[in-house]
Amino acid sequence: MPENCTYIARSSSIAARALAGEMMVMNSADSTFFTLNEVATAIFQAADGHTPLREIVRDHICEQFDVDPDQAQADAEQFVAELSGHGILLVSDHPLSLETPR
Amino acid sequence: MRLNLVLAQRGGFLLHAASAICDGQAYLFSGVSGAGKTTMTRLAPPHITLLTDEISYLRPNADGYSAYGTPFAGELARSGKNCSAPVSALFFLEQGPENRVEELSSAEAVRRLMRNILFFAEDPVLVEKLLATACDFVSRVPIRRLTFYPDTRVWDEVQSFDRNFAAALHEEEVPEHA
Numbered sequence: 001m002p003e004n005c006t007y008i009a010r011s012s013s014i015a016a017r018a019l020a021g022e023m024m025v026m027n028s029a030d031s032t033f034f035t036l037n038e039v040a041t042a043i044f045q046a047a048d049g050h051t052p053l054r055e056i057v058r059d060h061i062c063e064q065f066d067v068d069p070d071q072a073q074a075d076a077e078q079f080v081a082e083l084s085g086h087g088i089l090l091v092s093d094h095p096l097s098l099e100t101p102r
Numbered sequence: 103m104r105l106n107l108v109l110a111q112r113g114g115f116l117l118h119a120a121s122a123i124c125d126g127q128a129y130l131f132s133g134v135s136g137a138g139k140t141t142m143t144r145l146a147p148p149h150i151t152l153l154t155d156e157i158s159y160l161r162p163n164a165d166g167y168s169a170y171g172t173p174f175a176g177e178l179a180r181s182g183k184n185c186s187a188p189v190s191a192l193f194f195l196e197q198g199p200e201n202r203v204e205e206l207s208s209a210e211a212v213r214r215l216m217r218n219i220l221f222f223a224e225d226p227v228l229v230e231k232l233l234a235t236a237c238d239f240v241s242r243v244p245i246r247r248l249t250f251y252p253d254t255r256v257w258d259e260v261q262s263f264d265r266n267f268a269a270a271l272h273e274e275e276v277p278e279h280a
Binding site for chain 1: 207208209212213216217224225226228229230232233234237240241
């Protein structure tokens with residue numbers, strides 16, 4: 001297992017929908033609502049629990065959006081921290097199994 | 103309030119909005135308390151049919167959505183007529199010095215809609231269904247921001263706004279735990 005890896009997964013307590021090119025996410029626990037831009041949507045959709053964040057950034061962000069890898073990683077970590085704080089994403093240093101809906 | 107749970111399962115919902123039928127079409131006016139929902143119903147032409155000045159009941163039909171009369175009354179203190187009509191448009195209300203109808207982005211429309219839908223459950227499956235319904239509603243019903251000055255001319259704006267969509271809207275589901 002790679003060292004110092006961050007794994008992210010979508011929480012089972014959220015609802016998500018894409019409409020007109022934007023991703024809308026809602027936390028069913030507290031009804032907070034988010035609209036994700038393209039980069040955030042790419043990270044969100046790739047959050048399968050077993051792909052390290054740095055691989056998500058490398059394969060889905062840097063290639064697709066032509067951005068500096070270090071900046072992209074920093075931005076992604078900030079974004080993940082924010083969504084994690086709102087219960088949208090789960091974050092761990094080991095692979096996560098995606099939660100099944102309750 | 104179990105009614106909203108039953109409606110959510112069937113693709114319908116309760117919306118904090120006034121609604122009225124004019125020339126066979128239902129017009130919805132949504133906003134927080136004090137935004138002007140009851141005012142819009144008071145300013146309406148005399149031949150309109152009031153469905154509610156407080157909480158609207160909406161359900162999908164073959165071509166879009168229909169609004170139904172409800173017993174929920176606001177300041178008007180009277181129940182709506184027990185009838186329905188296809189929804190022509192939903193307006194989010196703001197008061198201002200002049201009447202103006204403006205487009206909203208799909209995301210902003212869904213955000214405002216979700217804020218005004220009456221829903222009291224934390225069941226993720228139902229919340230998913232409700233969000234899907236909101237997105238479906240936004241893709242099928244014209245939604246605008248209506249800034250209005252409280253006189254009867256605002257209804258001319260309501261009935262004559264440009265209902266053309268800026269672009270085709272496509273709804274996609276997030277892959278289930280891809």
